[in-house]
Amino acid sequence: MVKRKIGALEKVDADLSNLQYKIRRDPTSYKEDFLNQYSQYEHQRDIFLQAPSTATDDGIVSIRDLIDFLAHVADCYPQDTAQFPQDLMHILNTHHEELEPELREKVVGSLVLLRRKDIIDSSTLLHTLFPILVSTPSKSLRTLLFQKILSDLRTSNANSTNHRLNRTIQTVLYNLLTSDRTSSKGLWAVKLTRELWKRQIWTDSKAVEIMKEASLADNEKVIVGGVRFFLGGDKEREELEDESSDGEAVDMGRLKHQMAINKKNKKKARMMDNAVATVKKKERKKKQPHPLNFSAFHLLHDPQGFAEALFSKHLQNTRSKLNLEQKLLVLQLVSRLVGLHKLTVISLYSYFLKYLTPRQPSVTSFLASLAQATHNLVPPDVLEPLVQKIANEFVSEAAAAEVASAGLNAIREICVRQPLAINDTLLQDLVMYRKSKDKGVMMAAKGLLSLYREVGADMLKKRDRGKEAAMGLRSGQRKEQRFGEEAVGEIEGLELLERWKEEERQRQRVEKGLPAEKSSDESEGEDDEDPGDWEVDEADTDDSGGWINVESDKEIDISDSDDDKPAAKKAKVDSATSKVDDDKENAEDQAAATALKLSTLATTRILTPADLAKLQELRLSASINQQLPASQRKRAAQQAAALQARHADDPLTAAEIEGLASLSKKSTKADKIALAKAGKGDESVHQSTQAKRKEKKEALGKSTTNREKARKKNFMMTLGKGKAKGKRSLVEQGRVLKAHVERSKRGGKRGNKGK
């Protein structure tokens, strides 16, 4: 009998991966084999369930392989494998502690695979995995589960937000935290929520509510996790967003250049296509409206209750087990809440009193927290003893320079927020430190002085007030501030914007050849801005760019015509008469009129982003004193911009309190050298500038010059030519020279006809 030929793949008997491959290609034909394997799995499972802990996997086909195989082909036979996911969940739920690690990993992986094949849904998977994550003692399993849960939540929220799933998971996390406040299991809720918050998958108030519960827990780890989320979660989110947006920047110009030079093949073409696609995607993303993400603080429900609970539970409570560092974190959170939402927690301020000594560890953090907790609705008589104490303890001739400057900075930060917190004798006393020899102290005192020139010049001595403040006081423009006084709500600098707009309009009309003033019968909509004005134009921040419109002669001719003159005269006459009548009334009228106009601009039109950017710019330029010399003006502008950059939501840190203290310390020579060297690159390799440039050029993938090529040419290759050169006849030599001249005229061998 002829021996039957066996295909290469058939020779291997116990080959599940082969079977898997075949099943995937043709499920109906291999159904019997599949059923065999399924019953094999069932038997192995039974054997395994008899003794889960002692199950040995040294057979040819282990249950691990079978589970893997079934998970991969389960979608081909949905009816036969209906029980399979439940089996896996059962195994994992009941035996996860005693399972062999590899098998356990495989079971988890298979469940996730089944989820990806849509055989089970997300909530089932998460409801299986999460309880195990919380309860298992194995660290590796926890990491695995955490990662899987996170990735599953991400994928199910990838295309559109899966609200139902999110809600159920959030409820699970919330219940985990509230059911047992003393256990550290809540840490998983904190971790998960923070991660999802960071990736902007959860951005709603429910997530914040979870973190709120975490910060009010009884377990230190959970508390710190919750508090840290509030203090740093939003920043983390922003950073991640920035990273993802500016990561892998593609230099299109360079790519195109390389495409022109290098060998063309399919792979390169594909790479180019991908690059174009990413660039386009990025541009589209840039143009998209920014997703409106509120920070965790703004999504808090009942911040007053939260702040009070935090304060009384973790700080005031003498039995709280938190150490100083953790307490400081909680204190930072409370003070930020108080400062941001302008809450009233009166007992908080007296709590600070005992910590305000220079010997207190990390006292600058306490000072920063105190300043942060201050706002204009805090009663001054609560703050006054604190300021007094800071002044007594920190600011004295005997104290070290750093200490004094920190104290002065802290007082200034408090007074920025509540100018009434200090009495005039103390203020005048502190201001005198501006004569201090130490630079840090001097600058801190000057800061305090310039602050009070703005907000309460009458508290300063006469000679300290400065010109502007003194004049303002005399004319009555500056009034003494009262506690609880609120300025009338308005958009700062709106009148500037309106004036600018009016000027622009006039300019445009002049360009068009129309009279500068608008006549009443012209329709409003005619000279409305075109839609191009909507976007912020990044290229020209200056008004109307560098281009100056030069009017043609014709327009000048038109303006020469008669009808313009009477109007001007009339206006003059009007103004003259009004001047004669009474100045004061007129002035008041005008003020009233402008006030009226302000409200109309803000209420009648929608301010476009371009408008807002202009407004910002105008506000900045108006605040700078135009009379200052150029150098000072520039500095003032910088300071103003820096102030602007600091958002109201940003926290006040200890570094800002310490701020200039570094100036008080004499820096050593080594420090100075290090500071000078900081900006420069690695200086360990000594190279000529040219060599460096060349290296840089090579790294960028640019080509070499002809001269460089000639220099690098192999010597042996030049020999032949050199030999021949000597034997040339006169005619030949002449031809060569001619050709050289010709070539140089043409601009190289191939010519240099403009590209």
Added chain:
Amino acid sequence: MGSSAKKKNEKRKDFKKPKLKVGKARPKPENFTDTSFKAKAIVLAHQSLTTNAPTQSTQFTHHLSLLSSRSSSQRRDSLAYLTAALTSRPVNITLPQPVGVLLSKLNPLILDGSNSVRIQLLKLLRTLPSREIEPHTGQTLLYIRAGLTHLAADIRSSATDLLLWAIEACPNELVSCAGGWVKTLKCLLTVLHWHAPSLTPGTGPVVGANAWSSSRAPTLGREGSEGKLTVKTLNVLATFLRAGLMEEHNADEDAMCAEKWPFPLRYVEAHMLPKRSNAFAHLNLFGPPRDEESEMYVEREERHRIFQTRFYAIVSSEVEAAKREGGEVGRAAAGVAKVLTGGMEGFELG
């Protein structure tokens, strides 16, 4: 400078060869270290000059532990040793280890990759007394079933042999243990590619799904010996069905017992505690809840009923088909058909 004669001599001394003299001890080198020491007593921790051969029982346990060895030849040799030990022991002496312990080691070897190990295993199992195997049948049957549907053909083949052995050794226990009847039957039908209808409620048998493809669809890893295996499996099926449906070993015994007792007492056996091991196992007091497949079918009538409802139609039709095939397969199928008619005749259809 000053190189005195004394210094010169000293230097020369270093390179001088020491003279060896006959009958005198060899002069010690300069860097000699004296390693001798004095002690009051010297104790040697383990020293025995007589070696005792390990006893039979220790050797037995040692070889038992070697059954999970990595090398297949080691496993085979240990099995051979155990077999020899069991067969050569005197008749009325108990086993060196209880059967439960032995079987827990032996069961995984049913799925062993090496053919010689499995052959040796069968030999060993045949030596075990069947009365003592009975309580552990369920455990062994789990592994045998796993072997029946194994991916490797020769494991399937030897698992069939083992099933035959198990049926011969303790037929009653085999068909009445948990899952022993329905699951084994289903497993055998799967091996024969007779489509056993799914027993999970809610999913009825899918008739139309595979109707278009032939029942002998291409399968993976099928070898020339497939036909032989089918014959073997059919034979096993016949014995299995006979054990489940026909034979009641104790039936006549019971009848005798009924008359053994004096007049007022009748059928006392029925009211006494059963002699079977784990008599209340069918109540399943402590295990996880069982479904229809893994239920115990202790009585013959129960087995009849479940066979009638689930398997009778498919088995009879497939047997008819196989009979028509003729040859060895046909003959084996005829054997199954005979058992089928014999087993089902006492039972009312429908």
